[in-house]
Amino acid sequence: MRVDIFALPVVEIELSRLSSVSSPRTSGEDPEHVETLLSAEGELPPILVHRPTMRVVDGLHRLKAARVRGDTTIVARFIDGAESDAFVLAVEANIRHGLPLSLADRKRAAVQIIGTHPQWSDRRVASATGISAGTVADLRKCGGDAGNEARIGRDGRIRPVDSSERRRHAADLIRSDPGLSLRQVAKQVGISPETVRDVRGRLERGESPTPDGSRRLRTKPLPLGRAEPDIGRAVDRERLVVLEQLKADPALRLSEVGRILLRMLSMHSMDGQEWERILHGVPPHLYGVVAGFARDHARVWAGFADHLENRATDLATG
Template sequence: MDPTRVDIVTLPIVEIELSRLSSVFSPRTSGEDPEHVETLLSAEGELPPILVHRPTMQVLDGLHRLRAARVRGDEKITARLVDGTESDAFVLAVEANVRHGLPLSLADRKRAAVQIIGTHPQWSDRRVASATGISAGTVADLRRHGGENGNEARIGRDGRIRPVDGSEGRKLAAELIRSDPGLSLRKVAKQVGISPETVRDVRGRLERGESPTPDGSRRLRAEPQPLRWAEPDFGRAADRDRLAVLERLKADPALRLTEAGRILLRMLAMHSLDGQEWGRILHGVPPHLCGVVAGFARDHVRVWGTFADHLENRATDLAAG
């Protein structure tokens, strides 16, 4: 079992003596924030358990809770224990500190990404990005500047092994899609050995009359640019055709008159914003929360992708039945 895939909330809670714990393992290079410790000291109720690496007794998540317990004079603290190697434990520490509590600084997240690239070189840029709360493009930048000589394959966020150069897989996927347009994303992905999301990208390229393989523009965008904070293009976030489809869905009784259908319509409408509105939301995210919100956004991309795959599979199965 991959220790970095552990569902932490399912681990049993135990009490540990404070004297047994070490805090030198933290990815937070700036140390503890006194104001955050004071906030925890003034909080009512019991604080959530900390996360500890069992083999070394290093605190992975909860340095401020540990400090608050020591200031109060406590002798023990509640904790959840995880096993695995120190490198896997570091990944868990980064993920925990990125997702909640006092988020890691951007500098700390970049340092953590460099360390994870070194200890898990087979991981894809997206998987490292998901763990550290920075973009996959930034991870690619860090990987290049670190002088990595590359691996023939990398492990993605879903745990599957894929080749770094996926151009051949994309070409095979394009041939399958052309020969049988009704094949689901998952069936194409399984036959070719690439991810459903890559198949989705290939299908979209074919529909737009483009080559199934990227022409290098994505890689160019990942390079450092003089205008680092140029306004992103959300211009096609809600084009007329898609909005027209949404209006037809809203009028369909099969959706409009059922609870699940109404929930789906609200979700679709919520994501059908125009480019200007997306830009306003983007600029409204506070800098110290960018990493956390980015992590949630990537998670939602994965959920929507899985949802779409299941719908396509269901449609295929119904048509075949």
């Protein structure tokens, strides 16, 4: 349920009609936060109320402050719809402003949302509760939920949980056009960019694109810096062209952070032959140590990419 709460009309409601039993905040009101609201100047923002049940969706502390002051009414906005959707809205409201929900409350809320919205993807539940998609997946497993055949993502699209065929399709696209971005492949195939990243990583390691495919596709890994031996040089050239375009972008070239980013990208944009030269120059007694550093840096870059792609999605979806 997507609601523009600021577009809803403001009404005055009698306090005696309101209930807060469905609040995601299991610890109840925080006395210090209530005191802060009591000492605030000006009128407090309207609370949010689920009209069918008259339960407070957002504004538990404002309600308490009004009662302490001896008020008999409070300004509010009404929302309609299912009670389970109202709970989701309550969680979203309480993690984005005011006194944030505790981690324990957010996890409990995620468990409840998994139960009422089993068709939602881990990322969509994570977005509503302010925890990671991995934590949601763990909570789903602990609850014995093997998942539906398909789930609804944050963008509203329905995606299959068992995506073996789509993984194979993604692998074919990556092989035929390695210059495609994660999001371009994901959009064509109907899986998440993270799944495409996993498929690409499996191909680079010579593995099957599906998790259950134990058969290795090659006896040795691909040359460093290349997606396929016969097209690696084209990929190198394309990457260098993009890098030159980035260097010419004033948004990066004229800022300190931008220049740091450009230096980091330049350092990691060597062609495959240069990577091979460095590989053969590592002393044998340091293979394990350097490999550990390389994997750690790869995880850092992957996390950096995830954050950027998530921000791009948020901007695109408004």
